[in-house]
Amino acid sequence: METNFTPTRKKKTNTIDIALGFSRLFVGVLFIFSGLIKANDPTGFGYKLQEYFLVFHMDFLHDYSTWLAVLICGLEIVLGVFLLLGIYKNKVAWGLLLLTVFFLFLTFYSAFFEVVSSCGCFGDAIPLTPWQSFIKDIILLIFVFIIFKYRTRITPIFSNSTTIGLVSTLIVLLAFGIGIYTIYFLPFIDFLPYKEGNNIPALRVLPEGEKGDLYEYIYEIKHKQTAEVKKVTDKEYMNGIWEDDNWEIIGEPTSKLIKKGYQIPIPDLVISDMEGNDVTEEIITNPYYNFVVVSTYADQLSLADIIALDRINTTIRDLATDYNLRAILLTASPSQVARGLHDEMDLVLETFYVDAVPLKSMVRSNPGVLLLQNGTVIKKWSKITFPSKEELEEDYLGK
Numbered sequence: 001m002e003t004n005f006t007p008t009r010k011k012k013t014n015t016i017d018i019a020l021g022f023s024r025l026f027v028g029v030l031f032i033f034s035g036l037i038k039a040n041d042p043t044g045f046g047y048k049l050q051e052y053f054l055v056f057h058m059d060f061l062h063d064y065s066t067w068l069a070v071l072i073c074g075l076e077i078v079l080g081v082f083l084l085l086g087i088y089k090n091k092v093a094w095g096l097l098l099l100t101v102f103f104l105f106l107t108f109y110s111a112f113f114e115v116v117s118s119c120g121c122f123g124d125a126i127p128l129t130p131w132q133s134f135i136k137d138i139i140l141l142i143f144v145f146i147i148f149k150y151r152t153r154i155t156p157i158f159s160n161s162t163t164i165g166l167v168s169t170l171i172v173l174l175a176f177g178i179g180i181y182t183i184y185f186l187p188f189i190d191f192l193p194y195k196e197g198n199n200i201p202a203l204r205v206l207p208e209g210e211k212g213d214l215y216e217y218i219y220e221i222k223h224k225q226t227a228e229v230k231k232v233t234d235k236e237y238m239n240g241i242w243e244d245d246n247w248e249i250i251g252e253p254t255s256k257l258i259k260k261g262y263q264i265p266i267p268d269l270v271i272s273d274m275e276g277n278d279v280t281e282e283i284i285t286n287p288y289y290n291f292v293v294v295s296t297y298a299d300q301l302s303l304a305d306i307i308a309l310d311r312i313n314t315t316i317r318d319l320a321t322d323y324n325l326r327a328i329l330l331t332a333s334p335s336q337v338a339r340g341l342h343d344e345m346d347l348v349l350e351t352f353y354v355d356a357v358p359l360k361s362m363v364r365s366n367p368g369v370l371l372l373q374n375g376t377v378i379k380k381w382s383k384i385t386f387p388s389k390e391e392l393e394e395d396y397l398g399k
């Protein structure tokens with residue numbers, strides 16, 4: 001009996017170890033990837049967190065969204081790496097379980113109540129719908145549960161406590177340092193439509209051969225004689241009903257998306273002067289070098305932001321005396337705020353108004369700067385990385 005029992009137990013042990021090993025690899029890599037993608041652009045992930053704050057009436061966290069994004073991204077990376085290394089197995093197992101359940105709740109709530117269009121799980125690199133994210137989290141939870149149940153079987157790669165302490169400290173510093181770095185120096189990889197090399201005018205139109213979203217329009221019509229009310233599609237309405245004077249339309253037609261088509265990368269860019277005139281084409285088709293300074297909310301600039309904006313303004317003013325260029329400030333702030341900032345700082349920049357949504361996509365810095373020529377983004381800088389007059393002359397204007 002002993003001989004028959006031993007192989008069965010060994011087989012069971014191997015099966016558990018294989019499942020646990022695969023779960024650790026899958027979950028660890030996924031958490032690291034997810035954390036790194038979001039840490040590449042914590043400001044953008046912070047915008048997504050603000051949407052959740054509004055849904056759950058937690059507006060008081062709005063100003064801390066970017067730093068909370070750094071915290072979440074860093075935590076994902078740390079948990080993923082620690083899991084692969086097998087260190088702090090109890091804390092890691094609990095952390096993975098709680099974080100996954102939390103994400104599962106958010107994605108289900110977003111999908112069921114249709115309150116957030118994209119979960120932001122993988123940033124702008126891999127947009128997922130809330131339902132796709134919810135399914136992803138369900139699958140993830142299965143593997144996390146295996147890790148949690150058999151966490152005592154995990155064997156760490158390092159056995160020396162000093163080595164574990166040094167390695168874990170380095171991992172934590174790197175994990176949180178990536179997010180902090182990209183806040184001030186812009187993302188390592190730009191996944192947004194205003195990235196360097198993109199031509200803005202070309203991304204505002206539907207390319208030849210592509211088709212946009214296909215919608216079906218529903219009309220509610222009423223028969224004048226019988227008072228019969230029914231709903232018909234636009235095709236049914238145009239197929240003879242519109243010619244029948246006995247039918248009249250009630251209210252406005254509703255639309256239903258039938259087939260998703262090509263999504264124009266930049267559908268919402270409208271640049272207006274302070275009088276409300278649309279000057280978008282004039283700005284984005286300028287053949288000369290065009291410095292576009294972006295300050296989404298000029299009334300929220302800190303002292304450090306003001307100092308940075310003054311340095312940018314001074315540098316551009318010095319360049320304007322020697323080169324044929326245009327310099328503008330784009331902001332979503334009210335005109336009185338923009339005019340007050342312009343007068344107070346003696347800005348050489350022409351001020352124009354743009355909605356906050358496209359401005360947040362242009363550059364993840366407030367203020368930030370884009371260098372355009374013929375509508376193409378030549379270079380982008382944060383408020384910290386904007387170069388000196390001499391560097392700009394050597395690298396761009398002097399060529």
